[in-house]
Amino acid sequence: METFIIDRNTWLRGQFNSMLFRAKDGKMCCLGQIGLQCGLNEKDMSNKISPTNAIEHLIEFHNVNPFFISLMNKNYFLSMKAMGINDNIYTNDKYKEIQLKSLFAKYDVELKFIN
Numbered sequence: 001m002e003t004f005i006i007d008r009n010t011w012l013r014g015q016f017n018s019m020l021f022r023a024k025d026g027k028m029c030c031l032g033q034i035g036l037q038c039g040l041n042e043k044d045m046s047n048k049i050s051p052t053n054a055i056e057h058l059i060e061f062h063n064v065n066p067f068f069i070s071l072m073n074k075n076y077f078l079s080m081k082a083m084g085i086n087d088n089i090y091t092n093d094k095y096k097e098i099q100l101k102s103l104f105a106k107y108d109v110e111l112k113f114i115n
Helices: 030-037 049-054 066-070 075-088 095-104
Strands: 001-008 109-115
Touching: 001 030, 001 095, 030 049, 030 066, 030 075, 049 066, 075 095, 095 109
Parallel strands: 001 109
Antiparallel strands: none
């Protein structure tokens, strides 16, 4: 089982069309935080809204965790569902965390929220 950490202090959520990494304040949606832990850097993800946007320009994926690459193909549904939960403006943080943990668990991934 893979485990990824979501830091609430830098977690960008509850905003329509959030970004993997928002350059102006360093905030990242849940997939951006996972991307950082999978080998992408802030430049790769800057102002990108999805995993596909972040890695479509990369020529070599050898330093990127295969899980993140899978978010643009075989686990595309996971990516889209996670974005919907993360960006929902009508749910509170606790609900988002429960929903995201449950969603990722279906893919044998554990999310841990800190701070």
